Amino acid sequence: MKVGLFVPCYINQFYPKVAIDTLELLEKFGLEVGYPLNQTCCGQPMANSGYEHLTGSTNELFTQNFAGYDYIVSPSGSCTLHIKDHLHSDEAPAEAKNIRSRIYELTEFLTDIIKIDNIKASFPYRVGLHQSCHGQRGLKLAQMTELTAPAFSKPEQLLKMVNGIELVPLTRADECCGFGGTFCVAEEAVSVKMGKDRVADHIKNNAEYITAADMSCLMHMEGILKRQKSPVKVVHIAEILNAAMV
Amino acid sequence: MSRESILNAIKQNQPELSPLPTEVDFCFEDINPVEKFKQVLEFIGGKLHAVSNYAEAKEYLDSVMPPAGQWITAVPEFQDHAAFVEPGDPHLLENVDVAIIKGHFGVAENGAVWVTEELMGARALPFITQHLVILLNKNNVVPLMQQAYQLIADKEYGYAAFIAGPSKTADIEQSLVIGAHGPRSLTVILTD
């Protein structure tokens, strides 16, 4: 099984450790992981702003980069969802279609494809799990509170395998943090208010860390936590799952 | 004339025919209808009182309803207790305090009672009265709306309503207030 690692642009630039942990984690499970060096971005920032028609070149690039892999794995629910829903290629339509059906967000790849049942990791802290909307409602990584259906959560299933971790319950289990791509600057007031409220929910419930399967949500919340000089920190789920045993 | 232009535009723009779902009566929950009906009715602000005959019902109403007020009924058996509603100008009902009518059946899941205008006497009566009393046979409670509409699917009426509890509003800061424009109370008298 040949796995292609897709690292979202902002993770590549701002949070390289998240990508390193993702890579190491996949390697820990014995997978052959390739990282195409020419990758840039999934095109979502343009598409969500109404400029999907400008994403032709990023789409072609993405298709070229990832056409040869059995699976494509990414530490981001949002970017994965965008590729799943919107990747098209005029030059290689069949490859693009194949990629759409073979791309997985990291946690669902671990639970659904390689079906891991234990992780050697330790993270002895109180952690609040933020459900990113695109991961949860888009990729269905976890049951949504709006629906009348049995509960499940792939990220939680993995976190529960980590030594010493204590998951704190949240008052609003799956409310959006307000990042929303360009929404975060176009609708600054509402975006920040949503972020502040989300952070407050974790703090109120005594979280020391906020984790998620999407670094974009965490970057937004981190920005607010830092401005508030809060001791609460954000940590990507790959960083927890790859945290060394203590 | 707009009728033709609207209909033409619709005809042009509507998608290809998509079939109706054949099954809408799929819900059958295992519930005790009368018990559930009582529970829901009380939850939505109504009262339920069970009696074995009309004499008991009258005795009960005498003990709980304002005695000096204007009582009106559309139930022939209650004419000794309340004036029988006359057809005509609904404005004459302006000062009714207690209205006593019959209901066809109740619905357990939402505490609603189905009443057609024949049972109301006048359409305005169940709304304009300060207090509404509905007589309901305890054998006529169905579990869900699906069964309710099976009973009324092809019935003829000029006006009818599901009535579920007293008139209410929560328009001011979501604070529930009973008695918005219609009845301040709804009492369902469950008869044998």
Added chain:
Amino acid sequence: MSAGKDHAALAQVFNNDENRVDWHDETLWFVRAKRDRASHGIPDWELLRETASQIKHNVLSNMHNYLVQFEENALTNGIKIHWAADAAEHNAIVLSILKEKGIDRMVKSKSMLTEECHLNDFLQDNGVEVIDSDLGERIVQLAKEPPSHIVLPCIHKKKEEIGDIFHEHLGTAAGESDPQILTETARQHLREIFITRRAALTGVNFAIAETGEFVVCTNEGNADMGAHLADVHIASMGFEKLIPQRKHLSVFLRLLTRSATGQPITTYSSHFKKPRPGQQMHIIIVDNGRSIQLGREDFRNSLKCIRCGACMNTCPVYRRSGGHSYHTAVAGPIGSILAPNLDMEKYADLPFASTLCGSCSNVCPVKIDIHDQLYKWRQVIVKNGYSTKTKTAMMKGMTLALSSPAIFNLSGKAGRLALRYIPFAVNNGLNPWFKQRDMPTPPEDSFTDWYKKNRKGEKP
């Protein structure tokens, strides 16, 4: 988009008072929580939603025939039918009905369609007084404001503010803000209105093709009080309110109020089939852009909407920006996919007033793909030229940087040009990101840099 009427700007004003935002958010979240409790109590909830969605899909696909059938049956029932192509025609029809009867005062129960048509203003300009009888609508009417929510019209007002309005207009004691007392005052005030008005207008929740009847749902009983005491009952409906058969109401009535407020059903679900003896009953069937929306494949499902307001209550953006920031009759997520159909330029901002979190689509009782339509409207709006030049320039710049691995992968944090094109990344004092948030300091190495140093780089 028209100056000064932009959602982001109006939402920013709304956010100046954070305590009020918290209060607004909590009040609506309370309604969402009630909706959850009510829906989770129905084991077949998701099947009900799917069935409702399919019934509505059939209605959309057979709209022409159902309308003809409905009209024929309603006429047989003794109801007069009118057709209005747009808001102006709708309003003119209402006026002509009233004039024919020599009526210059009307009572009206809740109808979002008449808000959409600005009926009240039109009638007042033509010498007809209209009084809204739904308590929430009466409050905003006295305050000279539009409703901020389709089900909870004055959800943006605190009881103290309502107390002040009642003190001024209805003579309650200064400082009185007890909801019980205010509601009782409105009851007395509106009872006099119901008794004296000869014409009543109501909305329509559902119209049944098979029988020619229509159903109006209220908790207060105001539609019935108005209609049963008036000589003339006018019901205004968008044509999409049709359903095929009476039995289909079982599906919709189970869903509507549970989705709206968490109640099992509204207090009154009134089925109007024939006028009472001596009464005139009119139905005005309104298009006003709906037939165009029906032709838009990506957006026609918005016509399935039964106006429960669940998408507004669950929307984290609506809760923190208030209904008025949407500057249209129907606010919130559903309003943001309906409004651009009517005026793409004026409402170009609304599909962007969302994080696309998807909660709206999940609560929708008729399963409208609301957040997907928001995404699709964004594409249509940009393609039709209703975006700003700055934004287009920024997007083109970003596309250029992200299409070129060479530009993107320039190493060293100073060299990584791509950062400049990520809209939240540049701290230049103008970037709104930094108003209330920090950014991480760019690390020395990007992941690609690290990978080249630590793993053998895979050739493209």
